Amino acid sequence: MKDIIVSIIIPVYKAEKYIRGCLDSVVRQTCKDNYEVIVIDDGSPDKSGEICDEYARKFSMVKVFHQANKGVARTREIGVEKAQGKYIVWVDADDSADPTLIENVVQRIDESHADLILYGVQYQYQGVVTKEQIPVKEPLEIMRRKSITGKYSTLWRLASLRDFWLGEKVPEEMERSAEDGYMSIQLFMKAKHIEVIPKILYYHIGDNPDSIRHSCDGKYYMGNFSIWYYRLHICEKNYKDLIAHCASRAFSGAVKAYSMSLINHDLPAKFQKELIESLYDLRKYPIGGRLRDKFLCWCIIHRIYGPCRWYANHKIKKLERKNRKITNNHSNI
Template identity: 45%
Template sequence: MVVKASIIIPVYNAEDTVRRAIDSAVNQTTDEPYEVILIDDGSKDESAAILDEYADRYAYVRVIHQDNQGITRTRENGIKISQGEFVFWVDSDDYADAHLLEKTLPLLESGADVVIYGTQYFCEKGGKADNRIRKNISDATYWKQQALNANLSTIWTYGTRRRFWEGESAPSEVARSAADGYMTIRIFGKAESFHVLPDILYYHLVDSPFSIRHTFNGRRYLGNAFLWYYRLKCSEKQYPENTEACAARAMSGYIKAYAMDTVTHDLTEEDRQNIIKALQDLKRYSISGRIRDKLLGWAILHNQLWLCRIYAQHKNSKTQQMNKKMKKLIKD
């Protein structure tokens, strides 16, 4: 039997939400044959047992158990074993609409390389949901530029051909942060036809305090900086009007990465040397930037790291306070 689509769900310590995610995948209304791939990335809670439960119940569900590798490498492993002609992603604390495949597969089978659909951003404890509907534009150049501008950089907002993913591997700098943006640029770069659906077909949880979004360290900022530096180099060849903005974001990210590392110590010496090289290269661009970033940049290049430590300690303190408040809200 030819498998038309693969829904891939990476899972790590998600026992509280993963059933909702899997239920949304196994209960699709399409008549087309599809598979659901669940990858346990070394979970330490009951997630692995939950995944096995679904695999026993549904013939089209496959489970992979592996040592922890992080979500980026887990996704890449999912692509390697997937069999569907088209690929869709669901995060373990999110869920898909039951009509996701029914509404997107006919468009992909008719020739669209990428189908972009609406997303609802919701909070677990209530609050106003935020619907994100993309402009109904089919021009490929427009969407390639949107990816470079970071206006579309999450892989669960679209479905596409599996062959576009084959052979792709995110650089180590973005493996723990910013891989979505990097991969979207790569995938959109291969696509020639885009279709936009106004329907809300994906639901994204925004208030998880355990998300990478609420972690600020050298590694996370390095990923973001590397991605903006990559966008800068791509823009130089295709959209030179974007270069100044990309250069500013890259510089800010590299400076924050180096500064945070003075406290978190999660970068390698090679990472630090690469940051200094990038900052030297970014001097070629006209960057306005914040006074804070310019001061920290001077401190890095002149080895006055005490200034970086003051910034990093202040940033860590603010982050810890924010996460405590968020966890309390969710607990209450």
């Protein structure tokens, strides 16, 4: 077997409905060697782990590791430790890779020796398929700037050097929902040579009701607040024209996180204290509009929690209706 160039890492949790399609896509690559598939079963309560073991018995490139549930951020760190490839490619358990993904990535590595490679993505959401604009190679500083605004904030749309991951640890407050955004910034800031592949090579399913993006709790919005607050402080040094945008997003995330925590009781006291302090701090930034958020911020600061609880319950019920609709659509397929 030739040296492993690319490690595909797949964190798996409660993905029984999707994992076969995902694994089929990575074991049937047109590139027959040069890659491995690292599957981390993060304590799945369904049959996801058993299905992964089944593929490991059939395909020598698949290596499965089981663990008690640690969350996706820590699972990714473990995946990097297990990986032997020089480059890392991420595939979510409910998504799939184009059959030529690894072939295209290896070819671009051979041609350019880039340390980060972007490729196109196709999205499917509630039966609607859209193709994101094919990435265009731009000056390094412009691509870094786009990573700050969230343009390139998903890890499954890029291949990167494994070395870039070593020593990196996602902050605790971003573990639930912002690990992609945080790590993508680290990767773009480390990269010296970025290349693009002008093809759709990844297929993302956006309507899995069990995915994190379809949750609505304090931890989810804590991550949302934290990543935008982190971006805000980067912009104060390097991208001053983006300050207002980042501040507004951080402000909204903080209000939602605190309001949701009043219902779900899922944020420790240290995070609630951080949110309060940040809301005081964010008032010094130019935050346009967002009258609802400003009102809820005033309520939080003055400990008038009734409107915050009403808002949190409203958002939870709205998401529940949305998830029921998605589930019913899946049942009718």
